[in-house]
Amino acid sequence: MNQAEKEQYLREYSILKNQGKPFFPYAVAKDAVMSLIVMLVIIFLSLEFGAEILPQVNPTTTTYVPRPDWYFFFLFEVLRVMRNAPKFTDMATIGVPTICMILLFLLPLYDRSPERLITRRPIALSAGLATIIAMAYLTYTGANTGSPNSVSLAPPSGLSxxxxxxxxxxxxxxxxxxxxxxxxxxxxxxxxxxxxxxxxxxxxxxxxxxxxxxxxxxxxxxxxxxxxxxxxxxxxxxxxxxxxx
Ligand code: HEC
CATH class of the missing domain: 1.10.760.10 (Cytochrome c-like domain)
Structure with a gap:
């Protein structure tokens, strides 16, 4: 972005800003209405359908298969893949996600590119897509693993x-x-x-x-x-x- 482009941008920005509406009360009012609708939907759903009640806890069970909630399946899968490499388990399951969170947190500090157009941001675009695809894949495989105390092998072909x-x-x-x-x-x-x-x-x-x-x-x-x-x-x-x- 050169000087002329920058000035044009600032000019357009101030024009838009003058035409625009202030955050308070316009945006706040919209948000408040939407929050109210979401709240009412949740209240309606809980009154109408209630929460799922699972079987009572049985501390003597030996067949219980512990599994995380679905949004942690990707981390669970990383842990599962790394379980036979104890040296790297901590790094993979705590280290890498923490580093990713820190990178995300610091994004405004190191991503100084003024470009907004997604096609002009190939690195950000591929990093974002790669993250989504990796997490989707890990979530899928994590959700579909067998129980830790059972074998999941297909019998060899050619058996009667x-x-x-x-x-x-x-x-x-x-x-x-x-x-x-x-x-x-x-x-x-x-x-x-x-x-x-x-x-x-x-x-x-x-x-x-x-x-x-x-x-x-x-x-x-x-x-x-x-x-x-x-x-x-x-x-x-x-x-x-x-x-x-
Ligand atoms: C407490 C851990 C433990 C459990 C439980 C266990 N094993 Fe083992 N198994 C071993 C170890 C250690 C060896 C290697 C012994 C050696 O060096 O001779 C072994 C060796 C073997 C071998 C010989 C492998 C070879 O290449 O010679 C077979 C077969 C085997 N186990 C089958 C089983 C089966 C089937 C079960 C369940 C019914 C089982 N084991 C349960 C620890 C265990």
């Missing part, structure tokens, strides 16, 4: 219907038995102290898997009791793991 049923049944036993506290399977579970099991079927035969489950190396607990008490479940578990290739 019976094998697929075994796969699903074994998946459930894995969820119930707490294997994911120590092992990663696909996208689920914790990376350690146990090794990832996503392809365990390639390195261990069913007999080896069953032997490991019965007589594991510490800290892995023994699942001998499962084999004794629910042989069917144990069988499904072993077959499920050997299908992971």
């Amino acid at each position: 219907a019976a094998e697929k049923a075994t796969f699903r049944a074994g998946e459930i036993v894995v969820g119930e038995s707490g294997c994911l506290a120590c092992h990663v399977i696909g996208d689920n579970g914790n990376n350690g102290p146990g090794p990832p099991l996503t392809r365990i079927g390639l390195t261990l035969r069913p007999g080896g898997i069953a032997a490991t489950l019965r007589n594991p190396t510490a800290p892995m607990p023994s699942f001998k009791n499962l084999a004794l008490q629910s042989p069917k479940k144990f069988q499904n578990l072993v077959e499920f793991l050997s299908m992971l290739q």
Whole structure:
């Protein structure tokens, strides 16, 4: 913007300012009317429909899946993606959002460009769009993740219907038995102290898997009791793991 443009802008601005109306009472009155309408709508909705009442709290549940409110799904997803990199979790979940907030706060100080036209502001435009797209994507994936104590793997292709049923049944036993506290399977579970099991079927035969489950190396607990008490479940578990290739 050169000197002439600047003077023209200031001239137009003062003309517009003289034609305009003062903030008080015009804009304030409009805002007040709109606020009143919003308030009345909220009062109407709460009288007419009330608030959703969820089931009573049960502190003994072991299947409750904690989830944030939808507007925090993007942060939740960042935390979920970073959970196996403890060194970076704080930076990713607290550091980066805080830096973004500070950058937003300081925007008027470092963004001194007088341009208003969005097409003349490619950097601001792409930064804004990238932020919106990233947050939308993270919100979507965060909202669609499975529960932390269940496996969400598709059975390998080429299985018969019976094998697929075994796969699903074994998946459930894995969820119930707490294997994911120590092992990663696909996208689920914790990376350690146990090794990832996503392809365990390639390195261990069913007999080896069953032997490991019965007589594991510490800290892995023994699942001998499962084999004794629910042989069917144990069988499904072993077959499920050997299908992971
Ligand atoms: C407390 C943590 C813990 C739990 C819970 C646990 N594991 Fe493990 N698991 C380990 C560790 C640690 C090892 C590695 C032991 C070693 O070094 O020999 C291991 C090893 C294994 C192995 C052998 C891996 C290999 O590559 O040789 C298999 C298979 C396995 N676990 C399956 C399971 C299954 C299935 C469950 C649930 C029914 C389970 N584990 C529960 C910690 C755990």
